[in-house]
Amino acid sequence: xxxxxxxxxxxxxxxxxxxxxxxxxxxxxxxxxxxxxxxxxxxxxxxxxxxxxxxxxxxxxxxxxxxxxxxxxxxxxxxxxxxxxxxxxxxxxxxxxxxxxxxxxxxxxxxxxxxxxxxxxxxxxxxxxxxxxxxxxxxxxxxxxxxxxxxxxxxxxxxxxxxxxxxxxxxxxxxxxxxxxxxxxxxxxxxxxxxxxxxxxxxxxxxxxxxxxxxxxxxxxxxxxxxxxxxxxxxxxxxxxxxxxxxxxxxxxxxxxxxxxxxxxxxxxxxxxxxxxxxxxxxxxxxxxxxxxxxxxxxxxxxxxxxxxxxxxxxxxxxxxxxxxxxxxxxxxxxxxxxxxxxxxxxxxxxxxxxxxxxxxxxxxxxxxxxxxxxxxxxxxxxxxxxxxxxxxxxxx
Amino acid sequence: xxxxxxxxxxxxxxxxxxxxxxxxxxxxxxxxxxxxxxxxxxxxxxxxxxxxxxxxxxxxxxxxxxxxxxxxxxxxxxxxxxxxxxxxxxxxxxxxx
Numbered sequence: 257x258x259x260x261x262x263x264x265x266x267x268x269x270x271x272x273x274x275x276x277x278x279x280x281x282x283x284x285x286x287x288x289x290x291x292x293x294x295x296x297x298x299x300x301x302x303x304x305x306x307x308x309x310x311x312x313x314x315x316x317x318x319x320x321x322x323x324x325x326x327x328x329x330x331x332x333x334x335x336x337x338x339x340x341x342x343x344x345x346x347x348x349x350x351x352x353x354x355x356x357x358x359x360x361x362x363x364x365x366x367x368x369x370x371x372x373x374x375x376x377x378x379x380x381x382x383x384x385x386x387x388x389x390x391x392x393x394x395x396x397x398x399x400x401x402x403x404x405x406x407x408x409x410x411x412x413x414x415x416x417x418x419x420x421x422x423x424x425x426x427x428x429x430x431x432x433x434x435x436x437x438x439x440x441x442x443x444x445x446x447x448x449x450x451x452x453x454x455x456x457x458x459x460x461x462x463x464x465x466x467x468x469x470x471x472x473x474x475x476x477x478x479x480x481x482x483x484x485x486x487x488x489x490x491x492x493x494x495x496x497x498x499x500x501x502x503x504x505x506x507x508x509x510x511x512x513x514x515x516x517x518x519x520x521x522x523x524x525x526x527x528x529x530x531x532x533x534x535x536x537x538x539x540x541x542x543x544x545x546x547x548x549x550x551x552x553x554x555x556x557x558x559x560x561x562x563x564x565x566x567x568x569x570x571x572x573x574x575x576x577x578x579x580x581x582x583x584x585x586x587x588x589x590x591x592x593x594x595x596x597x598x599x600x601x602x603x604x605x606x607x608x609x610x611x612x613x614x615x616x617x618x619x620x621x622x623x624x625x626x627x628x629x630x631x632x633x634x635x636x637x638x639x640x641x642x643x644x645x646x647x648x649x650x651x652x653x
Numbered sequence: 654x655x656x657x658x659x660x661x662x663x664x665x666x667x668x669x670x671x672x673x674x675x676x677x678x679x680x681x682x683x684x685x686x687x688x689x690x691x692x693x694x695x696x697x698x699x700x701x702x703x704x705x706x707x708x709x710x711x712x713x714x715x716x717x718x719x720x721x722x723x724x725x726x727x728x729x730x731x732x733x734x735x736x737x738x739x740x741x742x743x744x745x746x747x748x749x750x
Contacts, residue, residue, distance in 0.1 A: 353669060353670065354669040354670075354671075355668050355669035356669070416668065453668060454667075454668045454669065454671065462671055462672060462673040462674075463671060463672035463673075463677070464669060464671050465669075465670075465671075466670070466671070466672045466677065466681070467681065467683075468670055469681065469682075469683070469685070470685075471659055471660060471682075472659075472661065472666070472670070474663075475661060475662065475663035475666055476663070476666060476670040478663035479663045479664075479666050479670065482663070
């Protein structure tokens with residue numbers, strides 16, 4: 257039976273991976289993900305988990321070892337953050353292109369420089385195009401539940417893709433939260449044994465990862481594009497099955513108090529929790545404001561999102577990363593892509609907050625709300641803005 | 654599914670673009686990035702076959718008259734045959750098309 261107890265989220269996530277009976281963990285410690293792989297190493301060393309723990313020399317090697325173990329048909333888990341994820345970069349594409357099921361937890365952290373170990377989304381957002389399924393958890397309970405869900409999605413015969421599970425470094429990973437942890441037996445009823453569609457087999461030799469010349473590369477990319485888009489249905493189905501079994505239902509897009517909201521805040525990850533506290537106070541005061549959050553980021557649940565924000569006049573989009581010299585933050589870019597050309601599309605106010613561990617307080621939402629309210633009242637839509645910067649985003653030197 | 658054509662549709666590719674059957678070099682025609690091709694000056698060729706031995710692609714063979722012949726489907730134009738030829742009878746010529 258599942259037990260509700262106070263536990264550090266990293267430990268709960270590592271235990272969930274252990275209860276998924278992973279066969280191989282290849283990982284390299286990096287802040288703020290370290291506790292996850294440390295605890296998994298402990299579980300293996302103490303004999304609680306019958307798995308191969310590969311203490312690799314770098315994250316590039318970690319992801320390469322994960323590709324090997326997934327290709328051999330082993331249930332594979334790894335975790336990383338920031339520079340570690342960046343070091344994996346080139347191998348991430350290969351894991352997806354080779355259709356290798358595995359789960360990677362990313363405790364999101366800023367990229368250097370300046371060197372910074374704290375939380376934002378710059379690590380994952382610079383890996384948007386690797387072809388992995390990507391989810392964002394908001395709190396410890398969700399992060400812990402999503403571990404078996406991610407394994408099941410990844411290994412589904414209709415999917416066969418690597419899955420990355422993101423949650424905010426420190427803010428979620430190091431938080432001690434009351435978490436209802438599913439037992440190994442419960443997870444077993446939800447997550448069947450891994451039966452890979454294709455695996456390396458000395459009796460039936462074949463080549464994984466051969467050259468794809470110009471005459472076939474486009475077709476190979478299209479096959480990958482189809483695979484990740486087609487994973488949407490199985491993902492929704494697996495979310496529902498998890499809810500039916502354990503009572504906690506997850507959706508690709510989550511809405512909070514959006515009924516009749518003129519202004520909807522859009523964001524991902526743990527700041528949604530702060531935002532909900534703020535929205536509760538606003539709603540009590542009669543302000544019509546709500547929140548929509550992406551849980552599923554790849555494949556992008558565009559239709560769910562459109563439904564979730566239908567009726568809103570202004571969207572205030574909070575990004576935790578931006579493209580220097582480019583078109584602002586990634587969530588805002590993708591929301592604009594989703595809504596461009598639709599009838600009665602809401603106006604969009606984009607802000608970048610919480611970079612490199614800068615805290616986002618409820619007061620910050622007041623400030624963002626004022627910008628959105630001005631647009632609602634007819635003011636021109638401002639360009640994207642780093643709202644927490646001293647000196648002002650568009651201030652002169 | 655396997656891929657026995659040089660121009661498969663994406664639906665015909667095997668999972669992860671794997672090569673699931675032997676003999677894939679029949680459709681992996683690796684010669685198409687060549688920018689120069691080896692050309693023999695036959696009157697100087699002594700039929701020693703050293704070019705066939707050193708060709709890293711193994712795409713030079715001796716023909717019925719015992720002269721070397723290159724299979725341009727797989728020749729990448731590396732010019733190792735030129736470097737190894739004892740009599741200097743091979744030269745690289747620019748691909749025109």
